[in-house]
Amino acid sequence: MKRVAAAIVSVYVVLEAMDFLIHNVLLSKAYAASAQLWRPQAEMKMGLMFLVTFIFVVCFVMVFTRFFKEKNVKTGTLYGLIFGIGTGVSMGYGTYAAMPLPYYIALSWFLSSVVEMTVAGAILGLIAKD
Template sequence: MNSARLLAAMAAAFVWTFLTDFLIHGLWLAPDYRATAEVWRPEVAMQARFIYMVLGHVLMGVVFAVLWAKSIWRGPLAGAVFGFWMGAFQHVVVVFTYVAVPVRGDIAAKWIAAGMLQAVVLGVLVALIYHKRGLARA
């Protein structure tokens, strides 16, 4: 593995998911969250746990980039496919959350749709940063 490219891919993954999660949850879904406030922690309680959100994004970026670097795939198209499957794996938990927590169906659907798009773009981004030569294509 190329350490410099891997670190760059990890950093890019963190920045991409952190910023897009803000756009998705902080802006787009904010009205839905306000309308279902009884389901969520109070804002002050979430702010007190913000460091865990940051650490979760760091861990996600590390895992995503390392798994890509260890894979045999190369190129942006393969990155999109990789991102699709990583997103599918990550968002299966939304189905379980929908069953166990009183989350509206439209919110769960938006989580899945936005998360899948986010993961596909992340796959392309990581593939472009951690480019590989001489390996199999998807």
């Protein structure tokens, strides 16, 4: 149970840090150029975003720790990569299909999801290893 809790906290902190870098630094100009698509900064529901990310991380960690026989860095990294491709396609291109999102943002969301979840999987595999 301690490993699961440590994995949840570690993956959550890393994802939040990477999200900050991706969205507040790397994509800030792209978001500013498409401001009509987003809530004004003052209306953003950051508490909800933190909760959503936490629930996402709990699910990500629980699937790995409960349903994978072999728990190590290699398995965790592969799990993260596959999970990242799935979530990246959904977030990046699913959103692109439904709203007038600039292609650069859709591609960035896809690629960043793949990278973030691969890193998250490696961390998960390291902490939850047998």
